[in-house]
Amino acid sequence: MSKIRKPAKLGELPATAICGNDISSSVLYVSALAIIAAGQYAWIALLIVAGVLHLFRKIYGEVVGALPLNGGAYNALLNTTSKSMASLAATLTLLSYMATAVISASEAMHYLHGIIPALPVIFATILLLAIFLGISILGIGESSIVAQIIFIFHLLSLVLLTGAVIMFLFHNGLQIFHSNNQLPSPHGSIKMAIFWGFAAAMLGISGFESSANFVEEQQDGVFPKTLRNMWIVVSIFNPLMAFLALTIIPIPEVSLHETNLLSYMGQISGGDWLASLISIDAVVVLSGAVLTAYVGVTGLLERMTLDRILPGYLLRKNNRGSSYRITIVFFLLSVSILLITGGAVEALAGVYTISFLLVMGLFGIGNILLKVKREKLPRPERASWLAVLVAILAVACALWGNILKEPLPGEPSNVAIFAEYFIPAMIFVAIMLNRIALMDILMRFIEYLFVPILKLVTITNEGIRTTIDRIQAQEFVFFTRGDNLSNLNKVLLYIQDNEHTRKIKIVTVNQNGDNEIAEKLDKDIEFLDREYPEIDIEFVSIKGKFGPELIQKLSKQWHIPVNFMFIGSPGDHFPYRVEELGGVRLII
Numbered sequence: 001m002s003k004i005r006k007p008a009k010l011g012e013l014p015a016t017a018i019c020g021n022d023i024s025s026s027v028l029y030v031s032a033l034a035i036i037a038a039g040q041y042a043w044i045a046l047l048i049v050a051g052v053l054h055l056f057r058k059i060y061g062e063v064v065g066a067l068p069l070n071g072g073a074y075n076a077l078l079n080t081t082s083k084s085m086a087s088l089a090a091t092l093t094l095l096s097y098m099a100t101a102v103i104s105a106s107e108a109m110h111y112l113h114g115i116i117p118a119l120p121v122i123f124a125t126i127l128l129l130a131i132f133l134g135i136s137i138l139g140i141g142e143s144s145i146v147a148q149i150i151f152i153f154h155l156l157s158l159v160l161l162t163g164a165v166i167m168f169l170f171h172n173g174l175q176i177f178h179s180n181n182q183l184p185s186p187h188g189s190i191k192m193a194i195f196w197g198f199a200a201a202m203l204g205i206s207g208f209e210s211s212a213n214f215v216e217e218q219q220d221g222v223f224p225k226t227l228r229n230m231w232i233v234v235s236i237f238n239p240l241m242a243f244l245a246l247t248i249i250p251i252p253e254v255s256l257h258e259t260n261l262l263s264y265m266g267q268i269s270g271g272d273w274l275a276s277l278i279s280i281d282a283v284v285v286l287s288g289a290v291l292t293a294y295v296g297v298t299g300l301l302e303r304m305t306l307d308r309i310l311p312g313y314l315l316r317k318n319n320r321g322s323s324y325r326i327t328i329v330f331f332l333l334s335v336s337i338l339l340i341t342g343g344a345v346e347a348l349a350g351v352y353t354i355s356f357l358l359v360m361g362l363f364g365i366g367n368i369l370l371k372v373k374r375e376k377l378p379r380p381e382r383a384s385w386l387a388v389l390v391a392i393l394a395v396a397c398a399l400w401g402n403i404l405k406e407p408l409p410g411e412p413s414n415v416a417i418f419a420e421y422f423i424p425a426m427i428f429v430a431i432m433l434n435r436i437a438l439m440d441i442l443m444r445f446i447e448y449l450f451v452p453i454l455k456l457v458t459i460t461n462e463g464i465r466t467t468i469d470r471i472q473a474q475e476f477v478f479f480t481r482g483d484n485l486s487n488l489n490k491v492l493l494y495i496q497d498n499e500h501t502r503k504i505k506i507v508t509v510n511q512n513g514d515n516e517i518a519e520k521l522d523k524d525i526e527f528l529d530r531e532y533p534e535i536d537i538e539f540v541s542i543k544g545k546f547g548p549e550l551i552q553k554l555s556k557q558w559h560i561p562v563n564f565m566f567i568g569s570p571g572d573h574f575p576y577r578v579e580e581l582g583g584v585r586l587i588i
Helices: 012-024 027-066 073-078 083-115 121-138 140-172 175-182 190-205 210-217 222-248 251-257 261-270 272-306 324-340 345-373 385-404 414-433 435-449 454-472 485-498 515-531 548-558
Strands: 475-480 503-510 536-543 565-567
Touching: 012 140, 012 210, 012 222, 012 272, 027 175, 027 190, 027 210, 027 222, 027 251, 027 261, 027 272, 027 345, 027 385, 073 083, 073 272, 073 345, 083 121, 083 272, 083 324, 083 345, 083 414, 121 140, 121 272, 121 324, 140 222, 140 261, 140 272, 175 222, 190 222, 190 345, 190 385, 210 222, 210 272, 222 261, 251 261, 261 272, 272 324, 345 385, 345 414, 414 435, 435 454, 475 485, 475 548, 485 503, 485 515, 503 515, 503 548, 515 536, 548 565
Parallel strands: 475 503, 475 565, 503 536
Antiparallel strands: none
């Protein structure tokens, strides 16, 4: 059997390119959306969005700095609350990635269709999804090379377009800009115009959450740099393109070019060649957003599968270290949505908008829970309470604006479309989280229904019981420094409520062989044994030094994966970072 190659970790440019293609591609549509909603104040709304994104830099930096594991909002909530709450964030993130992949691929092919009119859009969209499936299966290193080429080409195209518009203004003046500013305020007031523009413009930061979903594939210190770089790109180009559009295009004409505003700007300022270049750039960078979806969803689903929320079947890797089964399943789901909607993927905009904004909001909530429940956990930076609350409020305003947005005649609302995809996804996750109880119900139903066929009932029951026993046979470990009875009780309650197991080892490690702590713990565990008769509690006292080496040694010796080992929140003097412990989870 061929040896699995461990992928090299990503540096600043490749990591930025992977997530940056998604967020930077927003400039192709967000300028038109903001102008349609806010008129001449669109660039102000986009600047406010840049300010909100600056707050989220600190929020993401604190959470992921403290818990540098894949999964984004899912990982943040998993380590601060229950699996059910974390699964909600994961489901929303998954829906956001599915919508990103399908919308980006379809829009890219619509741009290409404008260059090649004979192109069959739906077939070409499936082909594009398949191409990036292949690139993802090759591994994240190869994916990052493609992402870097796309990212650099996109930025150069935007710089070229900016220069062309400035030269056009130098020769033709600012008459159109002055005319646009003389128009009455949309929605009756400047404040309302900016509010609706802000709600529309918040889509311009979709993709910012992607970097947190593959942080384990990044080199140390790269993650905060990706946040900074994405913020710089969005803060410069999104307001700038809206402002430049207002200088050369009358506002009433913007809605006529909603899907190709930037290429129309190129047509006005540079002619056919620049319009074609921007169209090609749109095809390329939207394709890059498809790659971002593949990379982000792989990191997320790997983490969920390791935590037994999804079937372990998905974790199989090829010899390049790629979780190819996850990417294949994601490809099939994306193609099915494309075919179900018949290519009218605008219907997915509701899923995309609501799920993305809810993920951002949940990340802010995860930051608050981290501050409250894991106050002593070391982290490289901290977001102030004011910044977190303002950021969550801003996301709530944008979410409210998108929910209130009136649909076009004959189309369902954003909430209705979102519910069509969200509810089935949550049902599946709920089944996985409660599969033991459901299996037990199924077993009882079979007994009731098939009592006359006793042999069949017996065989079926044995099979189900074997499955339940296999799941519950997984042993867990909690390392304690001598926690009091109250803390140990919290550990048992967490195990009882969140994990499918009947076995736990409570382990104390000390270098001096202190019997006093061991004797105290032994008495406490005798009491807990009586309180939790359904859980087999084993107390183990080890003489040695607690650290990554001991964790790995015990994991191999006891055949217990590291992510099934728990500790309490370490303090400021703890000699190791959480990620150095190999995936050990925090539960108190």
